[in-house]
Amino acid sequence: MKSGMGLTKSHSLKRQSLPEALADSLRERILNGDFKPGESLVQEALAEEYECSRMPVREAFRQLEAAGLIVTKVHKGAVVAAMPAEQAQELYELRVNLESVLLEHAIPNMTDADLDASEQVLRELEKAYEERDINRWGSLNWEFHRSLYVPANRTQTLAIVQGVNLQVERYVRLQLLISETFEAAQKEHRALLEYCRARNVEAAVALLKQHIRDAGDSLVSSLEARSVDA
Amino acid sequence: MKSGMGLTKSHSLKRQSLPEALADSLRERILNGDFKPGESLVQEALAEEYECSRMPVREAFRQLEAAGLIVTKVHKGAVVAAMPAEQAQELYELRVNLESVLLEHAIPNMTDADLDASEQVLRELEKAYEERDINRWGSLNWEFHRSLYVPANRTQTLAIVQGVNLQVERYVRLQLLISETFEAAQKEHRALLEYCRARNVEAAVALLKQHIRDAGDSLVSSLEARSVDA
DNA sequence: AATCTGCGGGCTGGATCCAATAACACGGCA
DNA sequence: TGCCGTGTTATTGGATCCAGCCCGCAGATT
DSSP states (O other), rough: OOOOOOOTTTTTTTOSSSHHHHHHHHHHHHHHHSOTOOEOOOOHHHHHEEETTTHHHHHHHHHHTTTSEEEETTTEEEEEOOOOOOHHHHHHHEEEHHHHHHHHGGGGOOOHHHHHHHHHHHHHHHHHHTTTTTHHHHHHHHHHHHHHHHHGHHHHHHHHHHHHHHHHHHHHHHHHOOSSSSHHHHHHHHHHHHHHHHTTTHHHHHHHHHHHHHHHHHHHHHHHHHHHHH | OOOSSSSSOTTTTOOSHHHHHHHHHHHHHTTSHHHHOEEEOOOHHHHHHTTOOOOHHHHHHHHHHHSEEEEEEEEEEEOOOOOOOHHHHHHHHHHHHHHHHHHHHHHHGHHHHHHHHHHHHHHHHHHHTTTOOHHHHHHHHHHHHHHGGGGGGEEEEEEEEHHHHHHHHHHHHHHTTTHHHHHHHHHHHHHHHHHTTOOOHHHHHHHHHHHHHHHHHHHHHHHHHHHHHH
């Protein structure tokens, strides 16, 4: 959803303001690695690219800054936020903690429709995996996790978890192809859904924790390796 | 009377931009109950009050919206966010979860200087309590908690917890005087600090959990009562 | 009398314009 | 030759201006 494919407003009933649309688009481009960590975002350039004035860009920047994707300094502009390995570590611990809680509360509430919806996303996710469509896989990956948590009915927690996921996602996408955990994750997703169907909270949560930890460890070691040769 | 005691730029080395200063000031006024839930914030009025144009106000709004303190609709402006009891419940469960983790990791890292700093804040907190200075008590209350968590060295988690606290704080302030839990909280703070000094992680975390739960229950029932007679 | 409709005021969203700051390069001086 | 001060330029921050959307009100029509 949210397509992100750049402001195609046709038939979309644009009930969102231009700054929001811009923020969506820029966020997607950052996640895609289109803008790399440390790279600076120039208001005027983006304004021209999107054929609008600098003002919507500025407001979009505020949103992205609040999400932790960019950092801005007064009179010095915005740069894409970097992520030290230590920070990634912390964010993954947060994920383990919060997503466990969400899943635990979600499973008892899951309806058949919920499970079918997750199944649907998982299918697409598997397809993206086979096609090696990294960006699509990345966004579907979160979509799948999210679909499992929605029945928990915890919008605040879900919003926070979504923010954390967005922050780490772009690094995940960068290392997807070279990671073996990528393949394991694929199988774990399927198993996770089966545990949910069986209403096996214990097994599901345990698997989820391991699933996130593995991804985190893989990412952290990758970041540390990168910071060495940098 | 508007005093404008945010934004006193003299001697403040304003290394922050005007929108940020505005956001700080507005946030404080929302927390103080100066702006009540549901009340709408008008760009022009605020711009005139702060003697600036509407643009910084708009950017400040984006920040406050990201923090969940206001909600904005396109072409309809910004209103102070309300908080259903259900949402308060969830936020307090988040606090229990996240602050426990923070304290648990913080205690082993606490230096004597850290403990002294917390002691200092606690003194001021107690003073504010005796003087029934609600707003000051509210901000010092968070300051005290925060001082206990800082040694955990988890900036991401701390930032999230701070956001959660800000969201609920204004409701806490509204009911402070009529709440007996307010008095209990005062004693618990002291006990909490003593447990930290003794490096008694178990006892400290247990007390913290109870401390937050009590506050949460008290707030939730207060909100439910309020929503009934509304 | 009630509802629909057209109009106007007030407010927000976005564009353009001006001021201020910071990076950079050039030239002077030791 | 190397360093420091100054002027230039690119870019951001803030103000003002214009267009478009909500909403309330008045008048007309059934």
